[in-house]
Amino acid sequence: MEEFNLHLTGDIHAITAANNLVAAAIDARMLHEATQSDKALFNRLVPSVNGVRRFSPIQISRLHRLGINKTDPASLTPQEVSSFVRLDLDPSKITWQRVVDTNDRFLRKITIGQASTEKGQIRETGFDIAVASEIMAILALADSLEDMKNRLARMVVGTSRSGQPITAEDLGVSGALAVLMKDAIKPTLMQTLEGTPVFVHAGPFANIAHGNSSVLADKLALKLVGRDGFVVTEAGFGADIGMEKFFNIKCRASGLRPSVVVLVATVRALKMHGGGPNVSAGAPLPAEYIDENLSLVAGGCRSNLKKQIQIAHLFGVPVVVAVNVFKTDTQAEIKLVCDIAKECGASDAVPCHHWAQGGRGSVELAQAVNQAASRPSNFQFLYDIEMPIVEKIRTIAQKVYGADDIELSPEAKAKINYYNQQGYGSLPICMAKTHLSLSHMPDKKGAPTGFVLPIRDIRASIGASFIYPLVGTMSTMPGLPTRPCFYDIDLDPVTEEITGLF
Secondary structure (H helix, E strand, O other), X not given: OHHHHOOOOOHHHHHHHHHHHHHXXXXXXXXXXXXOOHHHHHHHHOOEEOOEEOOOHHHHHHHHHOOOOOOOHHHOOHHHHHHHHOOOEEEEEEOOOEEEOOOOHHHOOEEEOOOHHHOOOOEEEOEEEHHHOHHHHHHHHOOOHHHHHHHHHHOEEEEEOOOOEEEHHHHOOHHHHHHHOOOOOOOEEEEOOOOOEEEEOOOOOOOOOOOEOOHHHHHHHHHHHOOOOOOOOOEOOOHHHHHHHHHHHHHHHHOOOOOOEEEEEOHHHHHHHOOOOOOOOOOOOOHHHOOOOHHHHHXXXXXXXXXXXXXXXXXXXXXXXXXXXXXXXOHHHHHHXXXXXXXXXXXXXXXXXXXXXXXXXXXXXXXXXXXXXXXOOOOOOOOOOOOOHHHHHHHHHHHHHOOOEEEEOHHHHHHHHHHHHOOOOOOOEOOEOOOOXXXXXXXXXXOOOOOEEEEEEEEEEOOOOEEEEEXXXXXXXXXXXXXXXHHHOEEOOOOOOEEOOO
């Protein structure tokens, strides 16, 4: 498990390198354009080698997008040369940020370009957590090397001063990105402690990205298990985030349709949603979560669990509730969860003891899933992809989260208008929202109602092919708590045994 959670697959390192290469390319290009004439730029971008100038294939692609169907550098007019060499990026409209795979709140907003060598090219930018990179989403949604390469080329990094979107291909960097990602696109085959094969691939967070493992891993797994086999694929966080995005984004991209939703619940989480006290990381659990408390369990089941089951049913897929049993759970609490889940429309609800007993602790769950999968389902998407962006956001807010309506900031409204002008209006929606509540308010547990969902900003991941609204105060770079878990992590220098990761 330690190797699995450290550097084993290398996917995040490749994504970080590729993402930051794009960022470096953006700032370098802006510097060179600001300090050189058209002629000097052209001579450097298309150098004479042994007396011959040639466009590279990616430069010819840019010429074609500009409507210039020429392949001889000497044949370009001065105006064509200027159009070719100048991306003319607007520094205030750069949408691409650097990433790092460390929770570091002080990188959320930074100033770059302060060295004298950067000749006054100073601007504000910031870092996101590496898994929030659009390249991570592309890795998870691509179904081939060619598809990934095309998606990387389409990534929009900013806007020119004339209002045109600038892509990674315009920067000339997309081929290099594909090279950096050529091994990351291959899923890593591992196994459970009991020898069951597992594909480990990608990891976009569900609160700030689409939160699902890769399309490629799913398709490979389906081939390996055969017609009568089962593939279990995880959607991060709750039905309101990971599952909604699994259906509306991943299923559209892959063409795959699931047979069953397995909704995982714990007695402790349901107690919190039923009105239990707050829990702080590192602090002892309040007694309510350790001692039997049927009223809190019932409150959580009839609010949050009921709503999660209803969300799954919006997509026409049967639901099996898996109760992940903790040693402090009582039989009465477990039975109450199963009974209420079935009352609320679950096909079945079963206690699972896999943590303590391994595979044999989940035989009952496997049987329930097998039975549910044999029933007819009526899969459907939540919204038509051609609906206006605002209406797609409103549909998710009202039908999934339980909001009365949405409220768009002036910036969000302006972005929607711009995306519509650029032809991005028919993309699915990837909401960036807290995972701690069905609403945008982390402290509102259960199934909140009577709230208006605030959309602070809206961004576009054109390579990944989705629009992502930022809900409320959602941050794309986490911060470290007062006592981070690194206090407990150590390495034995003799045995190389790692302690404290789990």
